Amino acid sequence: MRFHTRKWVKPEDLNANGTLFGGKLLAWIDEEAALYSIIQLENKKVVTKYMSEIDFKSSAKEGDIVEIGIEPVKFGKTSLVLDCEVRNKMTRESIIRVANIVMVNLGEDGEPKPHGKTQIEYVKDRLAQTGH
Numbered sequence: 001m002r003f004h005t006r007k008w009v010k011p012e013d014l015n016a017n018g019t020l021f022g023g024k025l026l027a028w029i030d031e032e033a034a035l036y037s038i039i040q041l042e043n044k045k046v047v048t049k050y051m052s053e054i055d056f057k058s059s060a061k062e063g064d065i066v067e068i069g070i071e072p073v074k075f076g077k078t079s080l081v082l083d084c085e086v087r088n089k090m091t092r093e094s095i096i097r098v099a100n101i102v103m104v105n106l107g108e109d110g111e112p113k114p115h116g117k118t119q120i121e122y123v124k125d126r127l128a129q130t131g132h
């Protein structure tokens with residue numbers, strides 16, 4: 001799994017217990033999954049359809065740096081299924097794992113639309129194909 005994004009845990013991200021608020025972490029995961037899908041599917045109309053069991057394994061505290069990892073599990077017809085893990089950058093301890101996040105590719109009408117993708121694509125290869 002590649003850990004693309006880092007976040008710094010700030011005072012506004014904390015719960016009453018003084019640790020990272022779970023809802024904030026889920027918002028970061030949702031945004032990461034959406035951005036990953038937008039880039040892979042080359043469409044900005046992508047929505048989150050489903051998230052599997054959410055397992056908070058450990059917490060993070062103010063000042064910690066967490067990193068968000070994501071990898072595709074399956075390219076469906078209109079969907080892209082992702083696996084996501086967030087871990088503490090210093091200790092590498094896993095904080096949360098969401099094994100199945102289903103993102104759906106939409107057309108202009110807001111209905112699911114086949115994305116035509118079957119595997120990960122890298123931006124550098126896309127640029128090479130267009131002669132950049």
Ligand SMILES: CCCCCCCCCCCCCCCC(=O)SCCNC(=O)CCNC(=O)[C@H](O)C(C)(C)COP(=O)(O)OP(=O)(O)OC[C@H]1O[C@@H](n2cnc3c(N)ncnc32)[C@H](O)[C@@H]1OP(=O)(O)O
Pocket residue numbers: 030031034035038044046047048049050075076077078079080102104110111112
């Ligand atoms: C470069 C440009 C920059 C642009 C800069 C943009 C910036 C961007 C910033 C970030 C942005 C953040 C964005 C966050 C993302 C949201 O927060 S999205 C908001 C929350 N989500 C929603 O509102 C979605 C509400 N749900 C719906 O609208 C409808 O359920 C949907 C998604 C259109 C799907 O409709 P449906 O009738 O269920 O469709 P259906 O054809 O049955 O299924 C579609 C696919 O989903 C799968 N599926 C359906 N139900 C399930 C289920 N329960 N479990 C598993 N899979 C399922 C199906 O198997 C199917 O997959 P495929 O076999 O085709 O691959």
